[in-house]
Amino acid sequence: MSKYVGTSMKRREDPRFIQGRGSYVANLKLPNMAYLAIKRSPYAHAHIKSINTSKAKALPGVLGVFTGADTSDVGMLPSGWNVPGIKVPAQRVLQTDKVRHVGDRVAMVVAEDPYIAQDALDLIEVDYEPLPAVTDARKTTEPGAPQVHDDVPNNISYTWALGDKEACDKAFAEADKVVELDLVNQRLIATAIEPRAAVAQWDAFKGEMTLWTTSQNPNLTRVVLSAFILNIPEHKLRLISPDVGGGFGSKIPTYPEEALVPWAARKVGRPVKWVAARTESAMSDTQGRDHVTHCKLALKSDGTITGLHAATWANNGAYISLVASLIPTAFYVTLFSGLYKIPGIYGEVWGTLTNTVWVDAYRGAGRPEAAYVVERLVDVAAREMNMDPVEFRRKNFIPANEFPYQTPVALQYDSGNYAGVMDKALELSNYSALRADQAEARKKGRLVGVGIASCIEASGPVPSKVAGALGGVTGFWESGGLRVHATGKVTALTGSHSHGQGHETTFAQIVADELGISVDDIDVVHGDTAVITNGMGTYGSRSTSVGGSALVRSAEKVRAKMMKIAAHQLEAPLEEMVYDKEQGKVYVKGVPSKAKAFGELAFAAYTAHNLPEGLEPGLEEDTYYDPANFTYPNSIHIAQVEVDPETGAVTIQKYVAVDDVGKVINPLIVEGQVTGGVAQGVGQALWEHGYYDESGQLISSNLLEYAVPHAHNFPPIITGRTETPSPHNPLGVKGVGEMGTIASTPTIVNAVMDALAPLGIRHLDMPLTPEKVWRAIQAAQKS
Amino acid sequence: MAQMVSITVNGMAYTKEVEPRLLLAHFLREELGLTGTNVGCDTSQCGACTVLMDGVAVKSCTVLAVQADGSTVTTIEGLASDGKLHPVQNAFWEKHGLQCGFCTPGMIITVVDLLERNPHPTDEEIRHGLDGNICRCTGYENIVRAVKYAADAMPEEA
């Protein structure tokens, strides 16, 4: 019986946030600090003919103006995920010969204050020779297409395929019905409300650099910076990611600014700060999605799915970001089975470069793209076969008694109860009433739609061996350490990073229950490489399943040592000792009064007056937890929407999310992750688009154009859960951070298409703006 | 040409010399070290910078410090009194109305202003009342719950 895990305790980190005392990087003010600003290209593709920095240098208050010629000692930005055959272009921190996207970095200024730095930027004269730009992934290989990099012929950085092509072809050859779709999964901009920032301080005497940066994974970034980019040995480079204002994947990669700011600090001999403006962030942060896919589903006449094939053009932008090639490959094709038994699956991907901002992980990172392919095919298939969308899905679900289930696309799903999730979703949404209401509304000519999507993801990346086999340069374990202090307090060190997820609370809940102590006696520390020497960070919904599990294992080790001390001090055999996790004590089996409390044992470990022979003093345990498999959370969401037939505007009238994320540490936090994820996924379906015009200008470069959701866009988001634990991590948890986003996008699209179904409209690409929907209605009414 | 401004912030009077182009947000953050007010965008959409100025919510990134000369400003740091949280702050904590916390100070100030004008708002009034504040983490669900919780917890004006 756990005391903390499973309870909705209030977050322990909140007091500082609700009182404006969050320690975000932009808040840092160091003595003698200078400010850095970056000159960025206004062109999508251009030769740099010359850069004149003399006027900028002469401006009072400017400490230095630097170009790529100055930073030639800085290493290239590496790729951290290399699928076989990948061509990674040379990627400089500052461009010298060519700029390849709007926002590409050309020069930088260090000045006494950020206003002067901006003034100086305006005085830098760059002579550009504009070149034709290519923005559409499909056009990159056409003859005569602009070449983004000389060392990546035809703009193809990589290709990838997975599945049994023969089995897939056979399924299609023998199919009773084939459903084909062309899908666009449009470019998105993560838009964490905190723009990226970095502060660096160089200690010339010790040769040590401290870098505060808005990163989801400071340890990983530190390794990459020191191994590949900066001339600073790893043990002399300290990265601190304090409070970070959201990431959603856009704060994973190692960024050029994370090299430029330390370089500048060392150069000018003063601490240097850089804070991105929102527009700057939009054109320099990694963006998301951008797939163009032709896909098809093979079916028997009774609605059984026999095959799925998809061919995808993945747009990576102008440079290969740290884990760019993972997203449309091993995080994508491997999920093509969805929740269904599909014998023949084959997916092929072309990873291309274009004159747009680079693309990497964005909430879901490949899995939303896969879920979208599967759930749009399933939805269209059900409709064309005149089958109820719920029954069609049920019919094809992997049955609960077939787990672990080996999919034909490498992944083995750990556990699942999809029928149970469906039951709950139908009940919570009062589905039959929704359909009855819809029928009534339709009689009156109203376009009301009910949409459903059932989705899965592989989260908690990833067994390190698998990562290596697929192209990962690093492993993907997580570190979790416990420092039990002499007075019985505990510091929990984690390589995970919280930028909204609440680890200071949930990890304390876990450790408190594992040791049987009060949550108030635990301090969870993350984000400083001086304290957490090694870690992999937070993304892919991995923190609890990998980071939390590491702490569980360390707690086991602490308990084991405590039992040894207790056995010795109580003069009983070790096999007779029992650790009481509820009361936080060790006692002799059958004799509960013969016990030593947690505090006593901690003290004993450090006084070392009476320890068993050969046992060292101290009570610190570390674990590097390498997950045995991904975890497989799954969701079924149902939405009711109404389309205004005269304007095409979509209103969401009801939204129900049922998610199975395994065991739940803190229901309040889990629900918050789901609703936040849902909002982002709906954003993609209806409003968001990282839109480039034909010349490569990023039109949606700021929040006047890029439409993130607002409160008034949503009805209450109703959430429910089922709990099918993961069998392969000690907590039984699956990931929750991304499921809301993965499921909500196809749910809303399916709902809108359901609303438009009476007009015979088959498919529309996102975002489903009023104009797009209106035009489809017009066209349908004319024909 | 620098200007002298006198602004009362969280009950303390400050007189400083500023450039006319200095934003109130930067005055608060850089001159006064009150970094609770965050800057999240550059086109006045996100509302993370919201403070109370002469009793009403304003986006401090769209006000010049010189415009605030002679004004009274309350930032997030000035909401709690005598170590006691403002009911809106407490409500956000109780209802998990924040995740990364970056939008939170501006969001809380907007809600304080909203409830001042409309002590018992409907869901729709709350959701529209937050038009000037963007949150990317919560999906707004728990923020709306926090506002209702605060509305119930706050005493009626005499």
Added chain:
Amino acid sequence: MYSSSVDYHRATSVADAVKTLQKNKGARLLAGGHSLIPSMKLRVAQPTMLVDIGRIKSLSGIKAGKKEVKIGALTTHATVAASEELKTACPILSEAAALIADQQVRNRGTMGGSLANADPAADYPTLMLALDATFTIMGSKGEREIEANKFFQDLFTTALKSDEVLTSITVPAYGNMPGMGGAYLKHRHPASSYAVVGVAAMIGLIGGKVARAVVVVGGITANPMHAVAVESALAGMEPTEANIASAADMMDIEATLGDSYASAEYRAHLAKVMAKRALILAAQRAGG
């Protein structure tokens, strides 16, 4: 994010503001600053001097009479939206003001500032045309009045000379007259919350028939325009939904504005739909 350097003068009176504008080419008036400051931060606007009129008390305030309401140019959108006087005397104006941007912006943005900016995506210009408002302007040559339909000249261009200050706006107190109703509808841009299309409709009924219909469309052309064909089609008709629908369909304004969110063609279509809906609302309100 960081504006260019700029000088600053705090005007003590309108005359002082006018004189300062005269003496300083490149000086711009600063009222609420919610059009100017954002464009300065993007360095799209780089005035040499800001003439701050924000504290000139005579420029604020709402004076409601029987026939008209006079609104000081510095009156904020929030004040207009909350004004009980306007809700009675000119309800379409406070209804529209409540739809501008968000609460924080409404607390600072001013009517004069919005009108002088003449953004095609703003709300007030459309209202002013529909209300046949008159503007009072003070310049180096003294005071003058100008009708709204002569004030807006082009994209972000008004009849204001570089040394002139818009001091007040006068609108009819139509709410005091029987048989008058108005409605403002706005298709809100999902990101900026500006009016992609804004339609102001007003109906005056005599004997159950439309004595006068006003339909002004903003957001589809450089400045808002009367949908004259719609107005004519409704004159003398009963304000039934069918009559209103066919009148709205006669709208023939050529939309010249479009962007990646909404094309010109779509905006023109929206304008028709919104005109119909606004007229139906206005008719209901006119009917009492």
